[in-house]
Amino acid sequence: xxxxxxxxxxxxxxEGEDFTTYCNSxxxxxxIQWYKQRPxxxxxxxxxxxxxxxxxxxxxxxxxFGEAKKNSSLHITATQTTDVGTYFCAGHTGNQxxxxxxxxxxxxx
Amino acid sequence: ETxxxxxxxxxxxxxxxxxxxxxxxxxxxxxVSWYQQALGQGPQFIFQYYREEENGRGNFPPxxxxxxxxxxxxxxxxxxxxxDDSALYLCASGTGAxxxxxxxxxxxxxxxxx
Numbered sequence: 287x288x289x290x291x292x293x294x295x296x297x298x299x300x301e302g303e304d305f306t307t308y309c310n311s312x313x314x315x316x317x318i319q320w321y322k323q324r325p326x327x328x329x330x331x332x333x334x335x336x337x338x339x340x341x342x343x344x345x346x347x348x349x350x351f352g353e354a355k356k357n358s359s360l361h362i363t364a365t366q367t368t369d370v371g372t373y374f375c376a377g378h379t380g381n382q383x384x385x386x387x388x389x390x391x392x393x394x395x
Numbered sequence: 396e397t398x399x400x401x402x403x404x405x406x407x408x409x410x411x412x413x414x415x416x417x418x419x420x421x422x423x424x425x426x427v428s429w430y431q432q433a434l435g436q437g438p439q440f441i442f443q444y445y446r447e448e449e450n451g452r453g454n455f456p457p458x459x460x461x462x463x464x465x466x467x468x469x470x471x472x473x474x475x476x477x478x479d480d481s482a483l484y485l486c487a488s489g490t491g492a493x494x495x496x497x498x499x500x501x502x503x504x505x506x507x508x509x
Binding site for chain 1: 428430436437438439440443450451452453485487496497498499500501502503
C-alpha cells in the first residue's frame, strides 16, 4: 500500500548547523505539505508544494518537491533552538492523505 | 491558536465501549478531517468530510465512523473499542474538497482504552 517515509527518524544538531529531512512516497503525489509538531502539541502547517520541481523558501527554511512528485525535502539553514520539534511531510493522492513517519529534530545550544 | 477546538481533551474508556469525539471547525471552513496519532508516530488519516459528505477515507475499519453537521462541526465515533485504539485523535479543518489546502489542527483528544 501507499507509504510515505522520512529520513532520518531522528537528528541532533548543534545550534547553527544545517538540517535536512527527506520525504519519499511510493506513489506519485498530487501535492505535498509540510507540518511541524512540537512535543505535546498539534501539527502546524508550514507550506504546500504543488508543482513538479517546485522550490519555496520561508526565511531559513527551503522546501523542494521532486520532479517526479514522489519525493520532497525540507532544509533548515543555521538551526535555532526554536526549530526543535518533529517535521512531517504529508502527501495527497486521490482522496487519500498520507503523513510521513516524521523526523524529530533536537537542537543543542 | 487555530480556532479548531476538540472535546474532550482526555478520555478513558474500557475495551468494547463506544466513544464520540467532537470537533468545532474554524469559522469559514467547510472541510474537516480526522487523524489517529499513536505515540511517536505520524498522524494516520481516518477520513475527511466536505459539506457533510465523506469524500475520503483511510485504511480504518467501519467501526470508525463520522458525521459533519450543517455548521461544519464534526464527530468521530468509534465502536467496540480496542486497546490499540489508544492514541491522540486530531481533527483538522480547511476549505475546498479537492484542493487539500492548508489544514488547521485542533489540540486533539487523548483517548486511553483500558
